[in-house]
Every structure is written in structure tokens, then in C-alpha cells.
Amino acid sequence: MDRFWNVELNKYNSKENAKYETIFTLANGYRGLRGKNNFSKIGEKGNFIAGIFDQNTAQVTELVNCQDPLVLNFYVDNELIDIDKCEILDFNRKLNMYEGVLYSSYKLKLDSNRIVQIDCERFVSRKNVHRWAEKYTLRPVNFKSKMFIENIIDGTVVNSCNDPINLTKHFNVIDKLDLKPGLALLTKTIDKGIYIVESTRIYADDLFKTRKFIELGEKVREVYEFFVEEGEEYTIYKYGCTYTSKDTKEDIVSVCKSELKDFQTIGYDKEKEQHLQEWKKLWNSMDIRIKGDDIAQVGIRFNMFQLASCAYEKDYTVSIGAKGLHGEGYKGHVFWDTEIFMIPFFTYTNPEIAKALLMYRYNTLCGARKNASLNGFKGSQFPWESADDGTEVTPKWGVDYDGNPVRIWTGDEEYHINADIAFAIWEYFRATKDEEFLINYGSEIVLDTAKFWNSRLEYNQKYDRYEINKVIGPDEFHEHVNNNVYTNYLAKWNMNKAIEISRWLKEKDFVKFKNLC
């Protein structure tokens, strides 16, 4: 194994916390946990579960920033270990992309002159996507003391926390559970009533002396008292499990509690080993070597790591948003980028992921048909920005750099998304020869988008030709464009391909053909 697997940060600057939280995000396609600094309150919390969208008072539906299970605070006596309030003697955060593990290391001198060394590992399991864990190694360098560890699940999380006008909260806290030991916080999204449960517990052999549980409004919290000796090393594990009512019809609190128990029984090391094996398989399928350019080598791996982190081949109802599961940018919405830039990568490395991403479009056809119908067209019109159900969720208004309102036309005019999806289907089929997919799912999309284009065409009597006017092409800085070459070319391709596929379908599956054509 060569050495270009790490993204590393050696200098702490709280003003850059939000940026590095994104870079150090760990995700497994099912969910993403932003790489928040363990001992800082500065930054933007982020716990995103693929497919959990909500609007409430926001301008459009957006990926919900769920309750935060990551909070773990250490106190020496009553002195909180807070990196922003103490002297940093040593600092290192390192994302090992080969392993999918985030390593953080802190040597901090508190106001009381006590020096503490804390090393932390975190992974979001690729093997069992509902699981994540942390391992803390704590060493009091120059003191012996009583300490406290405070484990919290924080239900006060909002979306757009730094945006005064768009800030909103997408869930209510429904139940606060003491798992004795461990915590669970059950929430429910505002619009669709999706239940989300986060549960955590911490464990440290015989270290902990007393435990106190308390409900604090929208938070649950357990605090443990323990005693440490100078120079000794103490290991503390934190286990986390997550379920939503999208995952199962069973009682998700019971499911989550039981999985959390199993997780701790298996233990941190075994789960981590399975997680590493999964990442090893992924890298075997996709790694690209660049010789002679070390930065490019790390860079290309960073790109692949993020793509693989956002993909989950087992869920056919979600796709990859423009900002992945890493932050709130673009509201978690899915754009043409997935079909044009991401799916080719997966088609040739992990075709089952490519298929899952295309199945998301199939499963949102109902919304796409509504869009077409609302706009006076036939067939299916896929949304320029897509969330959970395929209806158009592009905001109608934004603001420019001076804060002036600006009408956003992409949701009205950027039609090429329809041909992009059809094109991705064909490219997937070309590479995989997955006839089952094309017969049962892909052909319906290609035919329905062709029907859309057919109804979208405008006949120009003067030139005796069909045109597509008032569109936005891939160059989004030009609006209301007539006959954009990319749009026209792919629309024509889409319609031709529909004819070709309908003939092919007639041969392969006459019943399907009769239904669709």
C-alpha cells in the first residue's frame, strides 16, 4: 500500500472549522456525520440521513439535519475540555481514506495548567450502515483528578443555523429514553412524519464510578464520574445506532436498542475490521494510480472516497445530492451531475450502485409525471432539483452577492436533465448489458422522457422545423436561450433512442411493450 491515502490537518483555526468538518465527514451512503471537531463548539453540526427531506418553514424541501448523537464532552473536575479555550500543544486530524477512519489527536493545556492527551478514532460502518463508533484514548499527562464524561444526543439541531432568514427546524422531539446505560432520542419530521431514532452508549471497562441520566428539554444526557492517574492511559468507546421509519415497518426504537446492544457485544474492534474489509473491496474495485504527481494521487482518491461514501447500493429510493451527505449545500438536492458525472464512474466500478442511482429516478417517476402535467406537457418531466419524490424543488428565488432577490429560472427552463437521465440509462445498459433493468425500469424512463420532449417541441413554420426555445443549457449563466445545442442534440437523441428501445422491447418483452408504447 502506498502512502497517499491521508488527508491531514496539523494546525487548528476555529474559523476554518466548518470547512474541515465537510472534508472530514464520514458517510456510508445511508448517512453522513460531519467531521465536527471533538472538543470545539464552533462549527456546523451535521447528521444527514439519505432520503429524509422536510420543508416546514424553509423555502423548499431540504435534507434534514437530524438530531446530533456525536456530542461527547470531557471535564477535568468541572473544567470542560474546550479546544477554543485552552492552549493547543499538539493537534492532528487525519482522514485515512483507505480505511474510511478519521483519526484525531489533541494535546491540550487547560487554564488550570493540566495537560491532557486525547486520541480519537471514528468510523461510520460500511458493513452495517446503521452503526457508527468512536474510540477515545485519554492520558492525563501531568495530573491525577476526578473527571466527568458527558454523553448527549442533541435534539436542538436546526437547518441553516447561520442563515437568519432561512433557519428552520425539521423535526419535533417525540421521546427521550434512558437505556441505562445509553441514550435514545426519537424525533419525527414535521411534514411527512418520518420517525428518526438516534441511540448511543459509552463503555470503558471498569472505569466509570457513577452515572446520572437527565432530560434537558430537547436533549438527553448521561454523565459518568471517574478518576484518573497521572500518565495512565484510559480507553473509552462510544457506540451509535440509527434507524428511521423509512428503514423498517417494525418499532424502530426496539430495533435500534437491540442493534446497539449487539453492536457493543461484537465490540469496536470487530466492527471496525468488517468496516475495513468493505472499504478494501471498494478500493479494489475503483482505485486509480497516478504516478509522479503526489497531490493528484491524493486528490483523485479524495474524489473517489467521497463518491463511494455517498453511495448505497441497497436503497433504491435515494440518490447522491450535489453536496453528498456532507453538508446542507444545495439543500441535499439531486441534479443532473449524478447521471452525467457520477453514474459513469459507478457503471464501470460498482454497477450495482449505478443501478441503484437510476432506480431512484424510476421511483420518482410519479413526481416527474406531475411536473409535466403541471407545466402542460406529456410524459415525465424530471425536476431540475430533486429530493424525495421527484417533484420540482428548485427554489424560485435566490439572492445575489448584494442581497438583492434574483429569480432562479433553472427549475423552469433547464430541461436537459430529462435527456441526461435517459442518456445515463443507455450508458449503463451499454456497459452492463443489464436487460432486466432496461426492460422493467430503464425503458419506461427513456420512453416517458421522449414523450415529454415531443410535447415540448415548438414548430417553426418559417423554417419548417421543430425548435426548443427559452431554455437554460448546461451553461447556467445564460437564461431564456433558444435552441441550445446541447439541449436540442440530446432531446433528439432521447427521442431516437426511445424509438430504438421500443423496437427492442417489442422483441424482448411484448407485454411490457404493449403497456409502455
Place this chain on the structure above:
Amino acid sequence: MDRFWNVELNKYNSKENAKYETIFTLANGYRGLRGKNNFSKIGEKGNFIAGIFDQNTAQVTELVNCQDPLVLNFYVDNELIDIDKCEILDFNRKLNMYEGVLYSSYKLKLDSNRIVQIDCERFVSRKNVHRWAEKYTLRPVNFKSKMFIENIIDGTVVNSCNDPINLTKHFNVIDKLDLKPGLALLTKTIDKGIYIVESTRIYADDLFKTRKFIELGEKVREVYEFFVEEGEEYTIYKYGCTYTSKDTKEDIVSVCKSELKDFQTIGYDKEKEQHLQEWKKLWNSMDIRIKGDDIAQVGIRFNMFQLASCAYEKDYTVSIGAKGLHGEGYKGHVFWDTEIFMIPFFTYTNPEIAKALLMYRYNTLCGARKNASLNGFKGSQFPWESADDGTEVTPKWGVDYDGNPVRIWTGDEEYHINADIAFAIWEYFRATKDEEFLINYGSEIVLDTAKFWNSRLEYNQKYDRYEINKVIGPDEFHEHVNNNVYTNYLAKWNMNKAIEISRWLKEKDFVKFKNLC
């Protein structure tokens, strides 16, 4: 008026925020609002209403840190004005004790190089104790921009926020109201179910363009958008009203809403004028001049200002805690200090306050009788630490500087409080000749504490005398002391005074005499 009326701070250091919050607290006996820095998140919130106690998971019942109505954030575009994240060009906070007004002035340079000057006044009305207000004067020094102002009532407040093991929350959020404009947050204490409503609204002539209300878990929030021009000055008022179910039998939300409306109708300036008149009256009754020592002059006024801030002559169910209404120290509990050190001051300056403080003891006699009975004594045994009902609330255990548990004996042994209260009653009567008080209230306390002492005495056969052993005197660093001179002397005085008063009562009010003696 001379110039020694101000307590001033010219240099900002976030590590000292908690200290200056206490110094800059404004209180009117009904309630105290800690002097939290307007634009900092660092510090300890504090909204204390006299007499609102709760235990929940805390070691003993404590003064509740209620929901925080003070939060008011300014944004330039989306950039929060946060003193801890920008360059401080000018900073001044000044408590004018003559006025009972806190003046704060900030000139801040944001990360975006925009310079903003904000001056703020705050007062907690001495005239109408349920009211408080702020006036902000905002000047964009070098920019024109869109801005946002965010008004919040924060129901996430806890007690002991920096104490990992004792941290607790004393209320649940019951209702979140949009007053269009304005906000209200109704809460209810855990143990006794006391309702507390905080309401606020902000006003700025024609400045505000749009308003958005949102519920955020345990918070209510309204945000206003407005536009500012370089060099112009903008004035924004914030009005606040507070009621609890201790204050009235009526619906406190309606009462509070209606008073908030009246308050704004009267306006900031008129209310402030009435407030100043009340403080003027107080100073006329109590000011002490020290010539030739300027620091002592400010110091003595600071002491009197705090005493007067904590006293409210109209509420006979509350007294002054060791830390006033200024913080959570000593859990808001009342000690002998009130009778021995504070009441003499009020007896000679504002006897109606002295009477109210003594009436608190009368109204907690029931708890004092319970204490005596529980400990096997007769009469009334006042608690060493007293909260809302006169039962003993001294914690049984504390921790020493090394974090080791220490048994606290004061609640068991510091009996002299009983004679201290009797002594204060007599001193008050001696100065005021308030016979109505002594007949109807004071004599009962003196007689009942005498009965307590009588049952507490131990007969020493060897010396043929009565003794009081195993006590703590005013010197609290010695425990289990025998025949402490202060205790013994005042116990004897208490019993003699009971005999004297009973004879006097027989003359003055034979029915009362028959009932008590």
C-alpha cells in the same frame, strides 16, 4: 449630583464575562436579569424571579434560572455580530447606579471589514416590576447593507450549566406564542408546577421590512429584515414583560400580553422616567456620602444599590438570598445574613422593606415548625438555608478543593439563625414602633423560637446549668462546638425577650396573648 455613581468596564475579556454579568445585573426585587454581554455567547445566562424554586434532579431546591428573554442578535447580511469573533475598536459598559440603568457601547469591526457602532441601554423597571426594556442605537460606520435582527426567548436554559454533575433543568416549555409582532414563551416548573411567562417585542418606527416567526424546539424566535445606510443612526426598542402564576390568579398569558401592549403604548422614555423617579426616591432615603475616598464612595453605593435591587416591599413571601437575584450561588437560599446584616440597613432607610423581609419568615413558620418536629424539638426551628417554604434546604454534602465529598453540618448545627431572626424583629420594632407588626406577626416568631431553644437546652447536672452543645457558631470553620458564646448569649436573649414580649402582648392584645402563650 456628584460623579461617583458609575461602575464602568472599558476592556473586554471573555474570560471575565461571568464576573461582569453579576456586577452588571439589573434587579428590582421581583426579578433579576444578569448583565450578559449583548453580543457574546460566552457567559452564564441568568433570569431569576424571586421565590421561584425547584429541585428536580438537583441536590436541593434552588432558585430557578428561567427562560431567557434577553436574546437579541444582529446580522449584517448573514454575518452575526459576535464580539468574540471580531475586532473590538471601542468597548464600554457602565452601570449608572443613580439611575439603575446599564449602558453598553460597542464599536466592532466584523470579518468583512464592516464597522458597526451599537449603543445599548437596559433597565428593569422599578416602577412596574413586571417590565424591563432595552434601547439600541445602531450606526453602520462604513457600509450600507441589508441587516437582520433576531429576537428570541430561549427555553433551553438550565441551572448549573458549567457543573457536569449538578446541571439540571427546572421547567418544561408549555406553550410557544406568536404575538404578531412579539413572542411569548410559557413554562412550568417541574416540582410545584409554577407557570412562568416571558414575553418580548421589538419596535423601530418604520425600519423593519419583513418579519418571520418560527418555533425552534424550546425557543420562540422572530426575525426582521431591514436596510441601513452608511453613517445613519437607527433606534430599536425591545420591551419585555414577565408574569408567574405566583403573581395572579388570572390567566398569566393574557395578563402578560396585555401589559406588553400597554408598555409599548406608554413607550420606552416614559417608563424609563418613572423608573428613574423610583430610584431617585430610593437614593434619597439611603445614600451615604464618603468624602475624601472616591473608591469607598463608589463602593458603598454599589453595596446599597445591590441591597435595594434585591428588595421588594410588596411581596411578603420572598426574602433576599445570599447572592441576591444575581446568580446561582448558594442556590438562591436565604441565610442569617438577611436578618443580621441587611435588615438593619432597611429598618433605618426603608422600613417597609425590612417589614417585608421579616414577613417572609412569618410566612415560612409552617416549614420551621416541621423542621423542629422532625428534629425532635418544640416550637419553630428556622432553616439554616431557606428557600420558598421554610423547610431546611442546606445540602448535606459538598466537595472540597480536591473534589472529595465533605459532610456539611451547618443545616444540622447552626441553630443561631433562630435567635438572629428574633433579634431582627426586636430591632425593627425598636426603630419603627410598629406595634401592629409585633402583635400580629413578630411576637409569634419570638415566642416560637424561644420554645425551640427551651427544647434544645441540655441540663448539665455536674455544673447545675443549661448548655447548648454540638453547634456551629457564626465562625463556620469550627463544627460540633460546645457552648458557643454567640449562640448561647442570643438563645438566652431570645428566651428573655419572649417573656418580655408575652407580658407586653397581654396588655396590648389579650386574645392574641391567649392564642400564643
